Amino acid sequence: MKVATFNTNSIRARLPIIIDWLVREQPDMLLVQETKVQDKDFPVDAFDDAGYQVAFRGQKSYNGVAIISRSPLQDVVRNLYEGEDEEARFISGRIGDLPVINVYVPQGFAPGTEKFHYKLRWMEMLLSHLERKYNAGDPLLVAGDFNVALEPIDLFDPEGYRGEAGYHPDEQKLMRRFFDWGLVDLFRKQNPGGGHYTFWDYRIPNGFKRNMGWRIDYILATAPLVEKCTRVWIDTEPRAKPKPSDHTFLIAEFNRG
């Protein structure tokens, strides 16, 4: 089984990259964030032609998440909390026997702002959602763009960004509560070294060429899946394109059974 996550920064602008990648890599599922498309305009046909199903929740201009999969997503949930989420950042379901959660955690802007507090609240809501609805002893995948770098080796300039949004102790504490609950950061488990990033900010000149990036996208899994995980890697192809995306694909492979 092969699972990937990718912040698309517009699924329509990135559609050829995504379809090419699906055809070449043939994953069982691809979790995407920042689709930036309303549901009525989601490019369903392109995925159908490539042999994939899609479940999505979008909104105008911002955010938006989708799960693209070989077999259809079942028991789909499009809201993190009771009632209707004001922002399209969460979609979950089940593919075969496997429960899957796809998240686009708020970026947070800057500590002390309302956006930053919203980010922390959102992560707390996700945590309580897990505690309420899932058992850490059962298989579960939680992946997406968490907008948090955990350790100094997870961003190019830890000193420079210390205490800012994306590298702040309050965010990191919340990330570690996911780990305490029973989720494992699969990339980190398989790759103890630093300098491996999933995001390079467009605003840093030649940031990708100079590897000035951040590791803020994750594939997290509970113990029964961790032991089946054979390989985790980052595919920088979309970031190296002439018309690059700011994030890259993060992929994990598992033994079946």
Place this chain on the structure above:
DNA sequence: ATGGTCGGCAACCGA
């Protein structure tokens, strides 16, 4: 080298 990011969507906002 007197410039220097994207995408959505129509003037800026968010990342």
